[in-house]
Amino acid sequence: MEQRIALLGCGNVGKALIGILNRKGRHLEGAYGVRMRLVYVGDPRVGAAADSQGLDPGAVLEMLDRGALPEAFRGDVSEVVKSMGATVVADATPTDLRTGEPGLSNARGALSSGAHFVTTSKGPLAVAARELEEMARERGLKFLYEGAVMSGTPLISLIRNGLAGCSISRIEGILNGTTNYMLTRMAQGLSYPEALEEAQDLGYAEADPTADVEGFDPAVKLCILAWVAFRREIGVDQVDRTGISGLTGEQVERAARSGRSVKLVASLWTQGESIMAQVKPQELEADHPLHGIGGAVNAATIWTDHLGKVTVSGPGAGRDETAQALLTDIISIGRD
Incomplete structure (x- = not known):
């Protein structure tokens, strides 16, 4: 062909x-x-x-x-x-x-x-x-x-092909590499401004980082996943969105010392006949599938009826x- x-x-x-x-x-x-x-x-x-x-x-x-x-x-x-x-x-x-x-x-x-x-x-x-x-x-x-x-990283084909026949009830993901890189470095002792400057120097963050740090980018990706996983169209204005610009390095480092990791988690789930969508920083316990995802890597965990939780991770940009x-x-x- x-x-x-x-x-x-x-x-x-x-x-x-x-x-x-x-x-x-x-x-x-x-x-x-x-x-x-x-x-x-x-x-x-x-x-x-x-x-x-x-x-x-x-x-x-x-x-x-x-x-x-x-x-x-x-x-x-x-x-x-x-x-x-x-x-x-x-x-x-x-x-x-x-x-x-x-x-x-x-x-x-x-x-x-x-x-x-x-x-x-x-x-x-x-x-x-x-x-x-x-x-x-x-x-x-x-x-x-x-x-x-x-x-x-083949998240969409996994949902459409690899999980065909499964019913999906929830998706949680780290869908923005810029913010994940910044949070990883903040857990290692950098302040928010220092982490942002480093991300910009490395080309992960734009000169205007608003789309990343305020959660617009993962919110748009949730709209796409709502269509892929649930065949439902939702607008970005329907996503409950909080970015990471309000976090301090001390908050993120303190969570790390307690064995938790702070991640900007994009979540999508069913609630009755409705589709709920949210982007916000969360402290994840060590047993959470997304806890150890560091650097600019992306990952997503999918809740299914036949396979339980399925997690895929890999490059989210490049x-x-x-x-x-x-x-x-x-x-x-x-x-x-």
Whole structure:
């Protein structure tokens, strides 16, 4: 099976995916029976490269390293799909969580033109998950987004495939690596300002860290998981949210001396016919599955009827890690 890929977004994640295809394209075809032909790469900042016969990923990387691609960027995704014969649009663009753009328009354009759509962006899901999944299903297409939660760590596919047949009653997760790193360092003696500065120096935290430290990022991820696990749409304003900016290093260190760990826990559970969602710092006892998750690692524990508690942990961010999620989704489409 051949997948003809149009890649939108040439930042860290997009370049990482091109790099994987360059290094491992033949191996992936042999291992999974899916030939991945890159036919379009575009980003409004650097231009575009297109070839319906297939681009050389190595040559594209060299052009990106020089800072420009040879063609003008085509903002119309439908045109790209039709002219290049793309079967999959891979979206690695930055996102606006309020509007879902530009990923939302990219998804609509791809699906309406007959191409599958895979994305790492939380925006389209936060705004229009039901619409996009129904749009894909009506056309016999796939809309996949493994990388939207926990990067390349396969939480979404675990819920949808690995736990198929189980009833899920609760999910608790450490879904933000920035705050988990900061809390780990605060438990080791750093103050809040010192931990934040270190996280920013290491690239974990943005210059404006509000989305992380005030809990917006994990709250949006809970909205996505509510749809994945319970097929219910909830808005970010329905998440009871408290961040970590009110914590002091002394509080976190004191809990650590008592054998507990402070984590920013994102929780989702059923209560009668309602779905409840909460993000807040919690002191976890040593026997809690998330107690020992340190650094920038993400993890989630899922309460099920057949298997009890199931916990998965792994990288929650990173260029290669997030590109792996796109790759997983593309391979899944090809194998199906």
